Amino acid sequence: xxxxxxxxxxxxxxxxxxxxxxxxxxxxxxxxxxxxxxxxxxxxxxxxxxxxxxxxxxxxxxxxxxxxxxxxxxxxxxxxxxxxxxxxxxxxxxxxxxxxxxxxxxxxxxxxxxxxxxxxxxxxxxxxxxxxxxxxxxxxxxxxxxxxxxxxxxxxxxxxxxxxxxxxxxxxxxxxxxxxxxxxxxxxxxxxxxxxxxxxxxxxxxxxxxxxxxxxxxxxxxxxxxxxxxxxxxxxxxxxxxxxxxxxxxxxxxxxxxxxxxxxxxxxxxxxxxxxxxxxxxxxxxxxxxxxxxxxxxxxxxxxxxxxxxxxxxxxxxxxxxxxxxxxxxxxxxxxxxxxxxxxxxxxxxxxxxxxxxxxxxxxxxxxxxxxxxxxxxxxxxxxxxxxxxxxxxxxxxxxxxxxxxxxxxxxxxxxxxxxxxxxxxxxxxxxxxxxxxxxxxxxxxxxxxxxxxx
Numbered sequence: 001x002x003x004x005x006x007x008x009x010x011x012x013x014x015x016x017x018x019x020x021x022x023x024x025x026x027x028x029x030x031x032x033x034x035x036x037x038x039x040x041x042x043x044x045x046x047x048x049x050x051x052x053x054x055x056x057x058x059x060x061x062x063x064x065x066x067x068x069x070x071x072x073x074x075x076x077x078x079x080x081x082x083x084x085x086x087x088x089x090x091x092x093x094x095x096x097x098x099x100x101x102x103x104x105x106x107x108x109x110x111x112x113x114x115x116x117x118x119x120x121x122x123x124x125x126x127x128x129x130x131x132x133x134x135x136x137x138x139x140x141x142x143x144x145x146x147x148x149x150x151x152x153x154x155x156x157x158x159x160x161x162x163x164x165x166x167x168x169x170x171x172x173x174x175x176x177x178x179x180x181x182x183x184x185x186x187x188x189x190x191x192x193x194x195x196x197x198x199x200x201x202x203x204x205x206x207x208x209x210x211x212x213x214x215x216x217x218x219x220x221x222x223x224x225x226x227x228x229x230x231x232x233x234x235x236x237x238x239x240x241x242x243x244x245x246x247x248x249x250x251x252x253x254x255x256x257x258x259x260x261x262x263x264x265x266x267x268x269x270x271x272x273x274x275x276x277x278x279x280x281x282x283x284x285x286x287x288x289x290x291x292x293x294x295x296x297x298x299x300x301x302x303x304x305x306x307x308x309x310x311x312x313x314x315x316x317x318x319x320x321x322x323x324x325x326x327x328x329x330x331x332x333x334x335x336x337x338x339x340x341x342x343x344x345x346x347x348x349x350x351x352x353x354x355x356x357x358x359x360x361x362x363x364x365x366x367x368x369x370x371x372x373x374x375x376x377x378x379x380x381x382x383x384x385x386x387x388x389x390x391x392x393x394x395x396x397x398x399x400x401x402x403x404x405x406x407x408x409x410x411x412x413x414x415x416x417x418x419x420x421x422x423x424x425x426x427x428x429x430x431x432x433x434x435x436x437x438x439x440x441x442x443x444x445x446x447x448x449x450x451x452x453x454x455x
Contacts, residue, residue, distance in 0.1 A: 003079040011114050011299040015091075017079045019071075019104040027071045031063055064100050076108055086113040088355075089301055111299035116359040119293050121420035126285040130425035131274045133267055141266040145253055146245065152238040158205035159237045161191030165203060166235040171218070171228045178228060180221045185235065199232060206234045225327065278425075279436040286418050290356060291349070298351055306347035311340075357410035366413045368405055376408050 001023060006014040035058065072093065080087055089111035096105040152164055159165050165188055171181035181196075188195055190203050198216040206212060211233040218228050243249045250262040318324040329339050360366075381391035395401050415437040423431045 001075065001078060001082075003083050005083050005085060008109065010297045012109065012111050012301075013085060015076075015079050015083065015085065015108040015110070017075065017106050017108065019075055021101055021103055024067055024071060024104070027067045028063070031067045031070065035063070035066075060100050061098070064098055068095070068098060068104055071104075072106065075104075075106075079108070080110075085110070087111070088113055088299065089305075111301050113355060113358070114296045114299070116294060116296045116356065118359060118363060119290075121417050122422075124286070124289055124293075124420075125422040125424070126282065126289055127424050127426055128278055128281040128285055128431070130427050130429065131271060131278050133271050133274060137270045138263055138267045141270060142245065142263065145266075146242045146249070147240065149249070149253055150240040150242045153241045154236060154238050156207065157237070158207050159190050159203045159234060160205075161200075162240065163190045164188070164238045164240070165190060165206075167203070168233040168235065169230060171230045173218070173223045173226050173228050178218070178221070178223055181218060181223075181228065181230070196230065198230070202230075202232055203234065206232075206237075208234055208236050210234055276436070278431070279433075282418060282423055282431070282433060282436075283414065286421050286423075287353065287414060289421075290417070291352060294356055296352075296355070298348060298355070302351050303344070303347050306351055307340075307343050310343050310347060354406075354410065357413050358406070360417060361409050361413035364413060364416055366409055366416065368408045368412065372408055372412075373405060376404060380404075 001020065002018045004016045006016060008014055072095070076091060076093065079085075087110045091108040091110040094107045094109075098104065155163070167186050167188055168184045169182060169186060171178040186195075188199070188203075191200050193200060196216050196219070198214045202212050202214040211231055213229055213231045216228060216230055218224055218226050243252070245259060247258045250256050250259045254262050254265070256262045256265060314328070315325060318328060326336070329336065334342070377392060377395075378388055381388045384391065386394070392401075395404060418433050418437045421433075423433055425431060
C-alpha cells in the first residue's frame, strides 16, 4: 500500500492512499464466506457455494463494493500509522471510482495535532494568595455547627430574616389563577432568596395568620415573564434557637471535651480547606501562564465541533425551542451574537488547553495506570451518585472511556509541570507543591512508606 501526505494547513492534511488490488485477496475471501452463508443457492449447502456462483448471483461490482467498504477503516488506520500522522478528528474520506482488478484509491482529509514548542518549565514562576486562617473563618465554622444542632421554636412576632415560615401562595395573571404558582404549606427561610422575587420583602413583619399581596414576574411555566399578583399567607413563624457554645455543646457535636479543642480542630480543618483552594489556584495559574506563553494554530473543525457541543447543551436543555433560548439569553443580558462569540472563545480555550496538555504528556511520556483510571471512575461515580459498574457501563455506551483516560493523563501532565515551576505566595514564601501535585519529595516519602510496609 502506498500513502502520500499532503499538508493542507498546519492543522490539516490529506492522505492520498493507493491499495494494490492483490492486497484485498483476504478481504474477498471473507466477503465470499459471509455471502455464502447469507445466500441460498440451489444445489449447494449454506456456506459451500463457490465464489464464481456467488459473483454471478450478486454481481462482481457489488462484491467489490462490499469488500472495499469493509476494508476501508483498516486501510485508513494503516495509512495513519505508516505516515505517523497525528490525527485528532474523524476523517473525511473520498473514494475514487472502483474498477475490479485495479488498485483502490481514496483520499482522507483529517485534522492533526499542530507542532507545539514547549518552554523550559523550570524557568516559569507563578504567585498565589497565601493560606491565612482568620478567627472569623473559625467562628463561621462554629456558627455553622451550631446551626446544624439548632431547634426551631414558634414565635408570635412578625417574620424577619433567618426565620422559617410556613406559607400559602396564590398567584393570578390578568385576574386568572395560575395553578402552577399556587401552593399550601410551603416551608421557606426568610431572606434566603430561594423562591420568587419580592417574596422575602413581602414577608417582613408578617405574623401567623396575616396576608399580603405583591407583584412579581413569573420565571417558568405557561406564564413565564408575565407580571403576576401573588398573595402570601403566613401559617407559622419559627426562629432557630441555637445551643449554648460551651463544653457541653462540644461534647455533643464532636469528639472533643472542650470548646477550645473543638475550635482548634476547626482551625486545622479551615487551614486544610484553604490549602486545597490554594492548590486549585496554583493549578489555574500555571495553566494560564502556559496558555499565554505557548502559541500554536488550532484545528478549525475541532473548534467548530466544540462550539456545537457547548451550544447544544443549552439548546437541548430548553427543548430545542429558539424562543426559550432567546428568553434565557435575555435574562443573562446577552444577545445571540454575544453568546456565539463567547461560545467560540470558550471552545478555543478548551481545545488549546487539551492540545497543550497532550503535547506535555507526550513529551514527558506520561502514562495512566489501571489503578489511576479506576480511582477516577470511582470518584466520578460518587460525584454523580451512581454505582461504579453502572457508571462504567454508561461510559462504555457513550464511548467515553478514552475521553476519561485522556483527562486523567492531562491532569498528570499538568501536575508534573507544576513540580518544575517556581511557586510563591504574595508574601514571598516558597510553596511546596509536592503534597498536592507529587514530586521528588512525595515520591521519596511514598518509597519510604512502601519499604516500611515490606518490613
